[in-house]
Amino acid sequence: MSLDGRNVTVLGAGVGGLAAAIALARRGARVTVLEQSDAIREVGAGIQISPNGAVVLRALGLTEPLEHIATQAEAVELRDGYSDDLVLRLDMARLRPQQTFYFVHRADLIGLLAKGAQDAGVGVKMLHKVTHVDLSDPAPRLTLENGPQIECDLLIAADGLHSPTRIALGGKGTPFFTGQVAWRAVIPNTQFGAIAEVHLGTGKHLVSYPLRNGQWRNIVAIEERARWVEESWTLREDPMQMRLAFGDFSPRVKSWLDQIDDVWCWGLHRRPVASVWGKTTTEGAAFILGDAAHSTLPFLAQGACMALEDAWVLADLLEQNSDDIALSHYAQTRVARCQRIVAGADSNARAYHLSGLPRWIGHFGLRTMNRFAPELAMRRFDWLYDHDVTRRA
Ligand SMILES: Cc1cc2nc3c(=O)[nH]c(=O)nc-3n(C[C@H](O)[C@H](O)[C@H](O)COP(=O)(O)OP(=O)(O)OC[C@H]3O[C@@H](n4cnc5c(N)ncnc54)[C@H](O)[C@@H]3O)c2cc1C
Structure with missing residues (x-):
């Protein structure tokens, strides 16, 4: 028609x-x-x-x-959130032409x-x-x-x-809570390169990438939580909560979190x-x-x-x-x-x-692929x- x-x-x-x-x-x-x-x-x-x-x-x-x-x-890089070591790099130069x-x-x-x-x-x-x-x-x-x-x-x-x-x-049915919450913030950027970094931790991870011609840096931090009690689905939080949750991450990640003045927290729901x-x-x-x-x-x-x-x-x-x-x-x-x-x-x-041995095995597998078959990763x-x-x- x-x-x-x-x-x-x-x-x-x-x-x-x-x-x-x-x-x-x-x-x-x-x-x-x-x-x-x-x-x-x-x-x-x-x-x-x-x-x-x-x-x-x-x-x-x-x-x-x-x-x-x-x-x-x-590129998109997966990194160990605690040591900042590279686990896997997805190089966008390997995308198809166009x-x-x-x-x-x-x-x-x-x-x-x-x-x-x-x-x-x-x-x-x-x-x-x-x-x-x-x-x-x-x-x-x-x-x-x-x-x-x-x-x-x-x-x-x-x-x-x-x-x-x-x-x-x-x-x-109403949307269900996925057991994950997300903080989102933007800070000034001082790093070169258009790379999305995913910093992996146990029960949490943090994603960061540059925005607006590299002037700003986007921060999304995710943490597992058993419950989401707020009736509304967003909540203004003290940035200190976020800094505490990621206090064991690398100095580079912590330096980003130290710059955050204003942060909102989302309980991630889906159907x-x-x-x-x-x-x-x-x-x-x-x-x-x-x-x-x-x-x-x-x-x-x-x-x-x-x-x-x-x-x-x-x-x-x-x-x-x-x-x-x-x-x-x-x-x-x-x-x-x-x-x-x-x-x-x-x-x-x-x-x-992941935590413990499964984490070690998972990261070892990804590091091996990164070293010997980076094309396969993409x-x-x-x-x-x-x-x-x-x-x-
Ligand atoms: C932390 C986080 C990071 C994300 N990152 C990415 C990413 O990197 N890449 C990606 O692709 N996606 C990402 N997403 C997902 C993405 O944001 C959503 O999937 C997308 O915005 C959905 O678009 P939509 O148009 O379907 O719905 P929405 O963006 O929710 O828009 C719905 C619109 O409808 C209006 N509306 C709703 N009900 C009514 C009503 N009754 N009457 C009139 N108007 C109404 C709302 O006001 C709103 O404007 C992310 C999500 C989160 C939470």
Whole structure:
């Protein structure tokens, strides 16, 4: 079915929602984005966009502005958090030609997508919080917090972890605590090189990479915790808590933590990958994408990249098929890939946080691969990074 002139409502102005809005508007749809916040902004710090996400930004025509705001990664290094010794280096020079891996400030990425949406003729309505989603016939209906209802021809919901649309699709259960908390901060950078460093410890790890032309350094520190008691899902913490938690790490890591004045702590929650990704009604259809469909631990740096993939795949399918066929192809195409990525991130949580003999054996294996078969280390990610949803079969 053609998208030309079709009215589309996108719920959520995060990475997934804005990317979908651009992709649909570029295919002729008349797109309106509804966002609950008063302004398009992103809290938090940096985000890594691996080649599978970068190809979508390229297909959306955003590579040139992206190159102005992002840093191209040279390598990702795994290090022993206590000694600072190198365990494994993934050299980005070993990526395939045309593949790029970026570090970007979240606010800059959202700004880039918001500008792209505006240029594509997308209308964005802020302070539009949806409190209820009704997916019964004839067409999807949204109830806004301030009262009125909106009937949608086509609803694309990129409404995040707590997605009311996923609940309307029958998605059961509230997000569960993964046993991991994350502190995020940005400090001035004094190091050369566009390298993401992952410092591994027992029950914890810390990721750091440069942002904004190397002026800033992103810090994400993760620690296992048995419970997350706060009702809200973010918590402002005394930086001293973070310094204490990583007090046994190397002097270099501790020098970064000493510079942090202001830090927030997130309890990392997720839900299983959705089994139902949308619904058609007699006069409309609704689809979910991004964290609404597959929230994940960030240990493969893929949440936003998956949202970008979803956005492109869905727009493509909707342009070429009836809503029913688009829905069945969408779920078929996305479920297995997203499950594999989410499982990979879970498995990294275990591998990064090992203790005792398993840790020694794991690090020995990675060091050996680093020394004798560094190419192999990179090729282990081919299934992830070589996946180009913008390339037609
Ligand atoms: C510590 C950490 C590090 C990460 N690092 C990376 C990384 O390096 N690379 C990567 O790819 N991913 C990373 N991620 C994951 C990534 O941030 C998310 O997966 C991604 O932002 C999801 O995008 P989204 O558009 O699906 O949802 P969101 O970004 O959550 O956007 C949802 C939007 O919908 C709006 N909304 C929600 N409900 C309503 C409503 N009822 N009415 C109106 N509006 C609504 C929200 O306000 C929000 O703007 C990381 C995550 C964490 C926690």
